[in-house]
Amino acid sequence: xxxxxxxxxxxxxxxxxxxxxxxxxxxxxxxxxxxxxxxxxxxxxxxxxxxxxxxxxxxxxxxxxxxxxxxxxxxxxxxxxxxxxxxxxxxxxxxxxxxxxxxxxxxxxxxxxxxxxxxxxxxxxxxxxxxxxxxxxxxxxxxxxxxxxxxxxxxxxxxxxxxxxxxxxxxxxxxxxxxxxxxxxxxxx
Numbered sequence: 001x002x003x004x005x006x007x008x009x010x011x012x013x014x015x016x017x018x019x020x021x022x023x024x025x026x027x028x029x030x031x032x033x034x035x036x037x038x039x040x041x042x043x044x045x046x047x048x049x050x051x052x053x054x055x056x057x058x059x060x061x062x063x064x065x066x067x068x069x070x071x072x073x074x075x076x077x078x079x080x081x082x083x084x085x086x087x088x089x090x091x092x093x094x095x096x097x098x099x100x101x102x103x104x105x106x107x108x109x110x111x112x113x114x115x116x117x118x119x120x121x122x123x124x125x126x127x128x129x130x131x132x133x134x135x136x137x138x139x140x141x142x143x144x145x146x147x148x149x150x151x152x153x154x155x156x157x158x159x160x161x162x163x164x165x166x167x168x169x170x171x172x173x174x175x176x177x178x179x180x181x182x183x184x185x186x187x188x189x
Contacts, residue, residue: 004018004021004035007019011091012118013090013091014041014089015096015114015118016038016040016112017107017110018033018038019109020109022109033109033131034070034072039113042068043135045133045134046136048132048133048134050130051130052129053128053130055124055128056123056124057124057163058124058157058162059121060119060122060145061145061147062144063085063120064143065117065142066116066136067142069133070132070134071100071131071132072131073101074129075127075128076125076128076129077103077104077126077128078099078101078124078128079100079125080120081095081097081120081121081155081157082096082097083095083146085119086117087183087185088184088185095154097155099158117184121148121155123159125158145167147173147174152173
């Protein structure tokens with residue numbers, strides 16, 4: 001069994017940080033980036049995705065009512081921003097920011113499990129590749145968002161002039177999310 005340091009975030013309940021063992025030699029390295037047993041509240045991951053972004057891009061903030069994600073940055077440096085939107089969560093309203101990937105002193109190989117209801121996004125601080133596993137197949141009805149620059153989130157993206165998609169520019173502020181689209185603590189279907 002591959003060893004990894006697995007810890008729940010002390011900032012946002014249910015977010016799990018995985019620091020896997022890195023095996024390397026003069027040929028390069030091997031990293032086991034995900035094991036189901038590392039995430040106590042996780043479910044089977046059913047889809048894998050990859051995103052390549054140029055330096056300066058900001059993606060998010062996105063959230064799901066039913067889907068969990070597991071993120072890993074195999075190339076580049078990303079500033080990951082998480083914000084707990086879950087009504088009734090003990091960490092409701094908390095924001096967590098981590099620099100993950102190459103060049104990160106604290107999190108060069110860290111994987112991040114993100115439960116439903118936790119808004120998530122990243123800024124590509126360099127040209128970046130991010131891979132993510134999800135426990136639900138793509139469902140456009142569960143692709144929701146909150147404004148990347150919402151002062152209630154208070155994120156420092158580390159990018160002076162962010163490059164954003166039209167979708168991410170149009171996301172509502174946290175206070176303007178309709179009640180029917182607000183995540184609640186403990187919701188998993």
